[in-house]
Amino acid sequence: MRYAVVIEKAGANFSASVPDLPGCIATGETVPEVAIEIRDAIRFHIEGLRADGLDVPRGVSLAKYVEA
Template sequence: MRYAVVIERAGDNFSAYVPDLPGCIATAPTPEAVESEIREAIRFHIDGLRADGEPVPEPTSRAEYVDA
């Protein structure tokens, strides 16, 4: 599955979250590191849902850049 991920600067770190997986977040000191961490968090989150017998949400969110 391919999920949209939002990466934001958070003070001296970066944070990431997955809109389609509430509670799935990560933080790291660089954008590259947070991308790696959120990949791991997504796998961990999905494994936890499956272990609990919960459905895994389908990816529905999209991200686009818009010129203003």
């Protein structure tokens, strides 16, 4: 499955979240590090949903850059 991930600068590090998986977040000192961490967080989140007998949401969010 593919999920849109939002990566933001958060003080001295970076944070990542997954809009289609509420509560699925990760942090890292660099963008590459937070990308690895959010992949692991997504897998762990999905495993938890399945273990609890819950449906795994599909990745439906899109990310676009918009000129302002």
